Amino acid sequence: MKCPICGFHDSKVIDSRPANEGNSIKRRRECLSCQKRFTTFEMLEAVQIFVIKKDGSKELFDRNKLLVGLLKACQKRPVNAEMIVNEIENELQNSLSNEITTKEIGELVMEKLKKLDEVAYVRFASVYREFKDLETFLAELKRLQSDK
Amino acid sequence: MKCPICGFHDSKVIDSRPANEGNSIKRRRECLSCQKRFTTFEMLEAVQIFVIKKDGSKELFDRNKLLVGLLKACQKRPVNAEMIVNEIENELQNSLSNEITTKEIGELVMEKLKKLDEVAYVRFASVYREFKDLETFLAELKRLQSDK
DNA sequence: TATTTTAACACAATTTATTGATTTTTTAAC
């Protein structure tokens, strides 16, 4: 594998460990020319997932976009946004279809958030469900309470 | 490496080839339990790059977002948008800083597009530089002509 | 700042991956 520092065409593995619960392999490599070291990950081939937006337009699924949204909802909350995104990405990769609507993604996130942290859940829901007014917002909060 | 189909904890490599001009390695694997096959990629550890927007806010760099913009500019043009995005992503990964402004990204893209295809260049520039009026647009076109 | 967690480094014994050449199948384009 090519060296990212000097561009030499070959490098050797000096260490290799399973990562992400065995879903990928982390390798430490050394350039055969400049001896510089770098890290690589071997992971499942990524399937391109298309997200269908409300207006019907298609976009490539973007884990970063989702992550940024989640990070906002999880600010100062004991929730690992990265982990949730990983889970969702995995689910998408493993699903039969390569398409999903923004609505469905939102539901997936909320399902997970609800179990982990109610505050983050409500924050996220308020954006994703586009609560039009205070009533719907309160209704959701009440629903949460009665669920308990 | 774990099988994505049955979840068994180990698999073996049955084929392995360089990909992306040597920047990654593509492997064909077979599950030791269910014998199903799947493809993996070994690639450089991705560094999170932050993009600083005009209003000062930070976002994670998103190659897909850039790709979508470029694809529009390159419609029906003999330019490989994917390749440009790859180049830029590589440059970002290799740069010392892990931050870049949207303006700088735009400049990078334009620099590359200019060399490859003028039509795509102008299309992209018109969006990225936010030409306020026809004059600036024409000025840019003239500058292009005189450059030749 | 003390402590804990995580990542990097080293090394040796074992096992598995790599690479070139060629064929076949699948997918995409016309």
Next chain:
DNA sequence: GTTAAAAAATCAATAAATTGTGTTAAAATA
């Protein structure tokens, strides 16, 4: 539907990666 191009499969000879154990250094956390 035919064809061209890309991806997958196969095989054999060679060389390289993996994995356990242990140490050290650097970040993250309390």
